[in-house]
Each structure stands twice: as C-alpha cells, then as structure tokens.
Amino acid sequence: MTRASRAPLLRFTAVLVAPRAAIESIAADPPSGARTFFGAALWLGLFPPLFAYLGTTAFGWRLGVDPLFLPANIVFAIAVAYFVLMLVGFASTAVVARWMARTYGADSSWTRSLALVTLVGTPLTVGSVAHLYPNAFLNVLVLVPTLIWSMYLLYRGLPAVMRTDAGRGMLMASSLIAYLLVSWVTLLGITAVLWSRGFGPHVAT
Amino acid sequence: MSEPSHSASADRYEDRIVTAFTACSIVWAILGMAAGVYAAAELVWPQLNLGLPWLSFGRLRTGHTNLVLFGFGVSALIGTSFYSAQRTSHVRLFAPRLAWFVFYAWQLTIVLGAWSLLAGWNGGKEYAELEWPFDIAIAVTWVAYGVVFFGTVARRKISPIYISNWFYGALIIVVAMLHIVNNLALPATLGKSYSLFPGAQDAIVQWWYGHNAVGFLLTGGFLGMLYYFLPKQAEQPIWSYRLSIVAFWAFVYSYIWAGPHHLHYNAIPEWVQSLGVIMSLVLLAPSWATMINGVMTVSNAWRKLKTDPALKFIVLALAFYGLATFEGPMMAIRSVNVMSHFTEWTIGHVHSGALGWNALITFGTYYYLVPRLAGRPLHSTALANAHFWLALAGIMLYVLSMWAAGLSQSLLWLSLDDLGEVRYSFVDVMRAMAPYYLLRLVGGVLFLAGAVLMAVNLRRTFAGARTVPVSPPAVAVAYPAAIPALGATR
Numbered sequence: 001m002t003r004a005s006r007a008p009l010l011r012f013t014a015v016l017v018a019p020r021a022a023i024e025s026i027a028a029d030p031p032s033g034a035r036t037f038f039g040a041a042l043w044l045g046l047f048p049p050l051f052a053y054l055g056t057t058a059f060g061w062r063l064g065v066d067p068l069f070l071p072a073n074i075v076f077a078i079a080v081a082y083f084v085l086m087l088v089g090f091a092s093t094a095v096v097a098r099w100m101a102r103t104y105g106a107d108s109s110w111t112r113s114l115a116l117v118t119l120v121g122t123p124l125t126v127g128s129v130a131h132l133y134p135n136a137f138l139n140v141l142v143l144v145p146t147l148i149w150s151m152y153l154l155y156r157g158l159p160a161v162m163r164t165d166a167g168r169g170m171l172m173a174s175s176l177i178a179y180l181l182v183s184w185v186t187l188l189g190i191t192a193v194l195w196s197r198g199f200g201p202h203v204a205t
Numbered sequence: 206m207s208e209p210s211h212s213a214s215a216d217r218y219e220d221r222i223v224t225a226f227t228a229c230s231i232v233w234a235i236l237g238m239a240a241g242v243y244a245a246a247e248l249v250w251p252q253l254n255l256g257l258p259w260l261s262f263g264r265l266r267t268g269h270t271n272l273v274l275f276g277f278g279v280s281a282l283i284g285t286s287f288y289s290a291q292r293t294s295h296v297r298l299f300a301p302r303l304a305w306f307v308f309y310a311w312q313l314t315i316v317l318g319a320w321s322l323l324a325g326w327n328g329g330k331e332y333a334e335l336e337w338p339f340d341i342a343i344a345v346t347w348v349a350y351g352v353v354f355f356g357t358v359a360r361r362k363i364s365p366i367y368i369s370n371w372f373y374g375a376l377i378i379v380v381a382m383l384h385i386v387n388n389l390a391l392p393a394t395l396g397k398s399y400s401l402f403p404g405a406q407d408a409i410v411q412w413w414y415g416h417n418a419v420g421f422l423l424t425g426g427f428l429g430m431l432y433y434f435l436p437k438q439a440e441q442p443i444w445s446y447r448l449s450i451v452a453f454w455a456f457v458y459s460y461i462w463a464g465p466h467h468l469h470y471n472a473i474p475e476w477v478q479s480l481g482v483i484m485s486l487v488l489l490a491p492s493w494a495t496m497i498n499g500v501m502t503v504s505n506a507w508r509k510l511k512t513d514p515a516l517k518f519i520v521l522a523l524a525f526y527g528l529a530t531f532e533g534p535m536m537a538i539r540s541v542n543v544m545s546h547f548t549e550w551t552i553g554h555v556h557s558g559a560l561g562w563n564a565l566i567t568f569g570t571y572y573y574l575v576p577r578l579a580g581r582p583l584h585s586t587a588l589a590n591a592h593f594w595l596a597l598a599g600i601m602l603y604v605l606s607m608w609a610a611g612l613s614q615s616l617l618w619l620s621l622d623d624l625g626e627v628r629y630s631f632v633d634v635m636r637a638m639a640p641y642y643l644l645r646l647v648g649g650v651l652f653l654a655g656a657v658l659m660a661v662n663l664r665r666t667f668a669g670a671r672t673v674p675v676s677p678p679a680v681a682v683a684y685p686a687a688i689p690a691l692g693a694t695r
Contacts, residue, residue, distance in 0.1 A: 063616060104504060104507075137640045140644065148598070167508060170520075171507055175524070178500075185535065188608060189536075193541055195616070197540060201616060
C-alpha cells in the first residue's frame with residue numbers, strides 16, 4: 001500500500017505517537033484537500049461536540065458548585081453549533097494560512113494548508129475527550145497541555161508541511177497563533193453575547 | 206551605579222542615563238512581578254498575609270501594579286526614549302543634568318511611593334493610588350522629562366521627526382494632562398486628600414485617566430519603543446512609514462474617548478457609555494494597522510531569527526498586541542461587558558496585554574540594547590531562549606486560566622434561584638475559583654523565573670563594563686527635493 005493511499009485519518013492521528021515521522025510523511029506526500037477534509041478533519045471535528053453532548057447530558061456542567069443541567073434541546077443545539085464552529089474555524093484557518101503563505105514564501109496550495117490545520121488540530125480534538133466529564137477545571141488542566149502540544153506541532157510542522165524556511169516558518173506560525181488567539185477570543189465574546197441574550201444557561205442580565 | 210559626571214564631551218550621546226534607567230527598570234520588574242506572584246498566592250492561601258496589614262492583598266496588589274507600571278514600564282520608556290531620541294535626532298540629550306534629575310526623582314518617587322502604598326496611603330483611584338505629595342512630585346518630574354525629550358527633538362539635525370518620537374511625545378503630553386487633571390484634590394493631611402470632582406463626574410474623570418494610561422502609556426509609549434527598536438533589530442525600514450503616520454493620528458484621536466466603557470451599567474449617561482463603545486470599536490483600526498506594520502517589517506528579517514533571540518520576543522509581542530487590542534474593544538460591547546465586567550476575564554485581558562505585549566517588547570528591546578550599551582555580545586543566547594519559552598508558557602497558563610475562571614465566575618454570579626435570589630454566595634464562588642488561582646500562580650512564577658533569567662543574563666553581559674561612548678554620525682543627512690516623510694512606503 002503506498003503512503004498516499006493510506007487512510008488520511010490514520011496518517012494524521014499518527015502525529016499523536018510519532019510526531020516527527022507523521023510530519024515528514026505528510027510534508028512529503030500530503031493527501032489531497034478533499035481526502036484530508038472528508039477522510040480526517042470532518043471526523044476529528046465530530047469528537048469535541050459529541051464528547052461535550054454526552055458529558056453535559058450525563059454529568060451537567062461543573063463549575064465548582066452544584067452541576068448545572070441544561071434542557072436536552074439546548075444541549076443538542078449547543079453541540080450542533082460547536083460542530084459548525086469547528087468546521088468554520090478549520091476552514092477559516094486554512095484560508096488565512098493560504099493568505100499568509102504568500103508573505104512567508106510558503107506553498108499556498110489548499111492541499112498543504114488543509115493538511116497543516118488538520119495536523120495541528122488533531123491533538124486538540126482528541127484532547128476534547130475531557131469534555132466527557134464537563135468539569136471546567138479538569139478541561140482546563142487537560143486542554144492547556146494539549147494546546148501547548150498543538151503549538152509545538154505548529155512551530156515544528158509548518159516549515160515542512162508548507163515548504164518554507166525554518167525562520168520564515170517561525171514567523172508564519174507566530175502570525176497564525178495571533179489569528180487563532182483572536183478567533184478564540186471572538187468565540188468567548190460570541191458566547192458571552194449569546195448567554196446575555198438568553199441563549200444557553202439562564203443568566204440574570 | 207557611579208555618580209554621573211557631566212563633563213562628558215558634548216559631541217557624545219548621553220547613554221549612561223539609558224543604562225541607569227534600564228538597570229532600575231529590571232530591578233522594578235523583578236520586585237513588581239514578585240509582589241504580583243505573592244498576591245496571587247494569597248488568593249490561594251490567604252494566611253500568607255501573616256496577619257500583617259502591609260502584606261494584605263489590597264495593599265500588595267496596589268504595590269504590584271504601581272511597581273510594574275511606573276517602576277518597570279515607565280523607567281523602560283524614559284530610558285529607551287532618551288536612547289532613540291538622540292539617535293533619531295543626531296544630537297546629544299538636551300539638558301543632561303535635568304535628565305539625571307528625572308532619573309533620581311523618578312526612582313525616589315517609586316521607592317517612597319511603594320512604601321506609602323504598603324503603609325496604607327491610598328487615594329482610592331485605580332492606577333492613581335499615590336497620594337498628593339507623590340502626585341506633585343510626579344508632575345514636576347514628568348514636566349522635566351518633557352523638557353529634556355522635546356528639547357532634544359527640537360535641536361535635531363534631521364528634518365523629519367521620526368515616528369517613534371511622535372509616540373513618545375504623545376505619551377509625555379497626554380500623561381501630563383491626564384495625571385494633573387485626575388489628581389486634582391484637596392489635601393486633608395499629608396497622607397490623605399479628597400478629589401475635587403464629585404460622584405459620577407469623579408468616576409468619568411478617573412476612567413478617562415485610567416483608560417488613557419493604558420492607551421498612551423502602555424500602548425502609545427511602547428509603540429514608540431517598537432517603532433525605533435524593531436527596524437533596528439530587523440535591519441529593515443518600517444514596512445509602511447505612511448501607515449505608521451496615519452495610524453498615529455487615528456490612534457491619538459480615537460483612544461481619548463474610550464474611557465467610559467469602564468463604567469457600563471453605572472450612574473453615567475447612557476450616551477456617554479455608547480460613545481465609549483463606538484470609539485473603542487473604531488480604535489481597532491489604528492491598533493491593527495500598527496500590528497500589520499510590525500508583522501510585515503519583521504517578515505523581511507527572517508534570516509536574523511536563527512542568531513537573534515531578541516527578535517522572537519518582538520514577534521510574539523506583536524501577536525499578543527493583536528490579541529489584546531482586539532479583545533479590549535470586544536469587551537467594551539455592552540452585552541459582552543455584562544458578562545465579563547468585574548470577573549477574572551478582565552484580569553486575564555490586562556495581563557495578555559501587560560505580559561504578552563509590554564513585557565515581551567521590553568525584554569526584546571533589552572536583549573538588543575544592553576549588549577550595545579556594554580559593547581559586548583549577549584552573555585548567553587541559550588538563557589535568552591529559555592526565557593522566551595518560560596515567558597510564553599507563563600502567559601498562556603495565566604491567560605487561559607483567567608478566561609476559564611472569568612466565564613465560570615460570571616455564570617455563577619448571574620445565576621438566580623427560583624425566588625430570584627442570587628444562587629451562589631461570594632464564598633461559594635471564591636471556592637470555585639481557587640484551582641484557577643493556583644494555575645495562574647504557576648503561570649506567574651514561570652513568567653517571573655524567565656525575567657530573573659534575563660536579569661542574570663544582562664547583568665553578566667554588562668559586568669565590569671562601562672557604557673560605550675557613541676558620537677552622532679559626522680555626516681550631514683541629505684534629503685531629496687521632497688522629503689519623503691510620508692512617502693517612504695516599501
């Protein structure tokens with residue numbers, strides 16, 4: 001079986017056990033954009049909302065006081081929105097990576113930018129297993145090291161996958177981190193607006 | 206530090222004062238951050254205040270903010286502005302004796318001011334807690350700083366005023382205005398005064414001051430630092446000089462109005478709050494124009510990254526600058542603010558700016574500046590790289606724990622029971638926050654450890670050295686027929 005014909009999901013999740021080999025394999029012969037998306041990213045993107053749905057239904061949100069149980073339809077709506085946001089985040093980061101690639105002398109093909117985003121996002125989607133028990137602090141404890149692991153993959157993998165010099169790759173990775181931080185904060189803002197407007201948990205605003 | 210002699214040749218830059226400000230600012234950074242770490246530990250283990258009033262959280266936290274803002278931040282700004290104003294004007298510092306007065310007066314004010322805060326003197330206005338004797342001392346010192354800076358720029362041998370000097374100049378003028386107006390007060394005793402402004406007006410003036418201290422000191426002042434030291438380090442001109450000028454005027458115009466967003470849902474007119482929101486949103490444009498200018502300047506200097514640890518700090522500082530200047534306007538929106546205000550989210554926001562932007566840009570600048578002041582290479586690149594990773598890990602832990610804490614906290618505070626009563630008591634919520642406070646403490650310790658590594662590294666770089674004497678270039682600067690002050694876009 002040739003490298004390119006192996007299931008994309010296996011090739012990307014290999015980054016969890018052998019990061020250097022997985023980065024090299026994807027950099028040398030990345031799956032096509034469609035195979036990356038339909039064969040890996042879509043399935044990985046399903047994990048966080050699925051785990052969050054199961055965890056919230058079974059244990060409720062645990063913020064250090066009594067568990068907070070939300071109505072089933074609200075939990076389902078939040079899970080669907082979470083999945084949609086995962087896809088939007090995935091696609092927008094790939095678009096931004098393509099756009100930045102021109103500045104940093106990198107390969108700006110869809111194939112490589114989609115491969116990079118999937119590679120970097122894989123640990124986070126798997127780390128979302130913590131959502132199965134939605135204690136906020138437990139999730140922070142699990143997801144912070146996972147995030148650092150993803151950042152390492154970004155800095156390490158970007159020059160190889162996007163085919164650019166290590167120095168330019170470092171700059172491009174930092175610029176992508178700026179974009180991701182801003183996206184994350186935007187999500188926080190959207191969450192706050194939704195809660196204060198009566199969507200999600202009941203808050204007295 | 207030896208007593209300065211003022212007999213130095215008039216054709217040499219006055220750089221010993223830059224060394225002095227740099228050294229003091231590093232000492233204040235360590236002490237101020239250590240105070241912050243101790244205060245953070247008190248939130249996890251309250252008994253750490255040992256029952257001593259001067260070690261109580263309220264006093265220690267104020268000591269922390271004043272030491273890092275005015276000890277570390279302002280000392281760094283004054284020192285770097287003296288360094289860059291001389292080099293962008295090709296003249297020696299104006300009135301060096303007055304400059305040394307600024308140095309000693311500022312450091313004495315910090316020492317005695319920190320003592321007064323721990324002793325319990327407190328004017329009650331955030332970031333303007335120092336009592337009236339200190340306010341007068343600060344005003345006098347600040348005016349003297351303005352005389353030295355503008356005197357230097359006025360005697361320049363280069364016709365255009367370089368962009369970093371515009372930002373430093375705005376810092377000096379606006380902070381003087383804010384400080385004097387906000388601290389107008391009637392003294393009652395040596396350690397107590399009462400504001401001249403009544404009630405809600407006092408709040409509006411205070412946050413006009415407070416937000417513009419963030420704007421013109423923590424943003425504008427440090428942009429002055431960025432615009433001089435980034436092109437020097439990158440050995441590249443600014444990507445778009447035109448953009449830097451446009452962003453400067455847009456920044457100066459829009460920042461000054463944004464203060465009322467600190468007073469949402471308070472007893473001030475709603476239109477004042479709305480104006481604050483609109484101007485906060487407008488502010489995003491000049492802030493990001495500057496970020497893009499910085500990112501594009503550094504993007505041409507990628508070859509230097511392998512050998513220059515300082516550039517990494519600046520690149521990351523720009524990323525956090527982008528984050529903080531986006532997050533701020535977003536938090537000014539009322540339906541976000543209703544959730545975020547008074548929660549730990551705000552503390553996380555402030556520190557993503559203060560640690561991620563202000564501290565990192567200063568650290569990057571010092572890794573460039575100190576070897577040049579000493580005339581030697583940096584003692585250890587490995588230590589500087591270790592500092593970089595400690596700082597990044599520290600900031601991420603700090604900010605992520607405060608984001609999670611803040612959102613949880615707002616949800617708990619705003620939960621009502623079936624009778625419409627607040628569901629969770631203050632103690633319940635504090636208890637739920639304790640694990641996040643511990644995580645934040647770990648982040649703070651990592652960041653402080655990185656700063657200590659820097660202090661050791663720079664101390665060893667400078668050990669036994671004297672500040673290298675440097676003269677202005679002998680060549681006259683020639684200009685084309687039209688000075689390309691606004692046209693040097695590359």
